[in-house]
Amino acid sequence: MEFSRQRGLAADGRCKPFAAAADGTGWGEGIGLLVLERLSDARRNGHHVLALFRGSAVNQDGASNGLTAPNGPSQQRVIRQALATARLTPADVDAVEAHGTGTTLGDPIEAQALLATYGQERADGRPLWLGSIKSNIGHTQAAAGAAGVIKMVMAMRHGLLPASLHLDAPSPHVEWEDGVRLLTEAVEWPHEERPRRAAVSSFGISGTNAHVILEQAPELPDAPEPPEAPEPAAHRGVVPWVLSARGATALREQARALAAHLATAPGARPAEVGWSLIRTRTLFDHRAVVVGESRAELLAAVEALAADETHPGVVQSGTASDPRAAGPVLVFPGQGSQWQGMGAELLDASPVFAERVAACERALAPYVDWSLTDVLRGTEGVAELSRVDVVQPVLWAVMVSLAAVWAGHGVKPAAVVGHSQGEIAAACVAGALSLDDGARVVALRSRALRRLAGGGAMASLGVGRERADQLLADLGERAAEVVVAVVYGPVSS
Numbered sequence: 001m002e003f004s005r006q007r008g009l010a011a012d013g014r015c016k017p018f019a020a021a022a023d024g025t026g027w028g029e030g031i032g033l034l035v036l037e038r039l040s041d042a043r044r045n046g047h048h049v050l051a052l053f054r055g056s057a058v059n060q061d062g063a064s065n066g067l068t069a070p071n072g073p074s075q076q077r078v079i080r081q082a083l084a085t086a087r088l089t090p091a092d093v094d095a096v097e098a099h100g101t102g103t104t105l106g107d108p109i110e111a112q113a114l115l116a117t118y119g120q121e122r123a124d125g126r127p128l129w130l131g132s133i134k135s136n137i138g139h140t141q142a143a144a145g146a147a148g149v150i151k152m153v154m155a156m157r158h159g160l161l162p163a164s165l166h167l168d169a170p171s172p173h174v175e176w177e178d179g180v181r182l183l184t185e186a187v188e189w190p191h192e193e194r195p196r197r198a199a200v201s202s203f204g205i206s207g208t209n210a211h212v213i214l215e216q217a218p219e220l221p222d223a224p225e226p227p228e229a230p231e232p233a234a235h236r237g238v239v240p241w242v243l244s245a246r247g248a249t250a251l252r253e254q255a256r257a258l259a260a261h262l263a264t265a266p267g268a269r270p271a272e273v274g275w276s277l278i279r280t281r282t283l284f285d286h287r288a289v290v291v292g293e294s295r296a297e298l299l300a301a302v303e304a305l306a307a308d309e310t311h312p313g314v315v316q317s318g319t320a321s322d323p324r325a326a327g328p329v330l331v332f333p334g335q336g337s338q339w340q341g342m343g344a345e346l347l348d349a350s351p352v353f354a355e356r357v358a359a360c361e362r363a364l365a366p367y368v369d370w371s372l373t374d375v376l377r378g379t380e381g382v383a384e385l386s387r388v389d390v391v392q393p394v395l396w397a398v399m400v401s402l403a404a405v406w407a408g409h410g411v412k413p414a415a416v417v418g419h420s421q422g423e424i425a426a427a428c429v430a431g432a433l434s435l436d437d438g439a440r441v442v443a444l445r446s447r448a449l450r451r452l453a454g455g456g457a458m459a460s461l462g463v464g465r466e467r468a469d470q471l472l473a474d475l476g477e478r479a480a481e482v483v484v485a486v487v488y489g490p491v492s493s
């Protein structure tokens with residue numbers, strides 16, 4: 001192939017949309033990136049707004065004139081639809097970034113559609129300016145429309161409509177009128193009376209027509225000068241500094257770099273350094289935390305970490321996983337989390353909850369003589385929720401059903417944990433127990449507990465194991481009747 005004569009280029013290699021000498025457009029791959037956000041969200045998030053999308057429209061004319069031939073009336077309709085969604089008239093738009101392929105078939109049809117819409121009833125001295133970025137970069141295929149949007153946004157920001165290149169003479173196949181003018185040279189773009197507005201056209205080979213209308217970003221009013229902030233008080237108490245890196249060696253280098261930086265920044269406050277380390281740095285897998293009450297203590301710990309030395313103010317967690325990638329953990333409690341009427345309203349409000357409760361009721365039926373649904377609704381004469389062989393199966397069923405509701409909303413746990421009948425619910429949610437097996441375990445277990453009820457007593461102490469043993473020793477002869485059954489934690493037995 002002779003590249004100077006490939007489709008889209010004239011013999012001299014130049015792309016000429018709407019020009020007489022062009023025989024097509026340059027073709028090549030391209031990419032364009034546009035970040036879209038609601039204006040209110042962008043302002044709330046503090047993002048710089050470059051332009052507004054006032055309106056858009058898309059239609060399809062593949063059946064009307066073939067898949068490769070454009071259709072003028074369809075192009076006019078898509079323009080009018082976009083103007084309607086933007087609540088604008090054709091005279092409100094200053095310029096159009098045309099699809100402008102440079103073909104003798106497509107350009108005249110597109111130009112006539114623009115003349116029939118934007119070219120009518122325009123004020124004197126305010127023609128529609130017409131150009132195409134394809135004269136600069138050729139046809140970037142799927143990115144052609146994005147390229148046109150980027151060009152017009154930048155033109156708005158600079159207040160200048162750039163010239164289309166290589167326009168030796170306007171196409172003789174178009175009946176040009178004063179209402180539409182080609183951008184044969186750069187034109188100043190004023191905006192004293194109204195914001196700058198432009199439209200961008202992009203057409204697909206299958207007959208798809210797209211048209212968007214852009215508007216200059218609104219200027220924000222000058223914000224009042226904020227009052228001078230008082231000098232922050234010195235922080236008192238322990239301050240953590242979090243450091244992370246991709247490996248153990250890199251972690252020590254991070255500590256060394258931090259120590260070197262702080263040596264040149266004597267005014268850096270420990271609390272501010274801690275905030276910056278956790279909020280403005282990426283958290284990698286290898287992590288360490290240095291803690292201290294003063295700058296000197298923290299620096300000593302950082303230097304010890306950099307030297308790979310042990311220090312009481314250094315805590316190294318080794319390799320951590322990203323909790324956002326791991327997903328949530330569901331915790332299922334034991335007896336005591338119930339209340340009268342729990343789940344009753346959800347039975348009516350959530351079909352997923354009601355369906356799962358019904359499945360639990362069928363699974364429990366061989367082992368109980370009461371109705372799960374009646375207990376939840378508080379039906380008169382039903383078994384009392386205060387009975388251990390009632391409350392534990394009911395709690396199990398509610399927890400399993402609530403997990404189904406969360407799953408229906410897309411919450412899939414990475415792990416589950418539970419206590420007492422919560423363990424059984426966790427096993428069912430994790431798939432370790434089937435619903436039928438879980439129902440059997442919780443029902444028979446609670447039935448055994450009812451037979452044992454009344455044979456003793458239990459108390460929870462807010463002390464550790466050693467202190468609990470001392471208290472039991474003080475009971476004298478009765479100490480043999482009491483034992484520490486569970487140690488919940490260092491300060492609870």
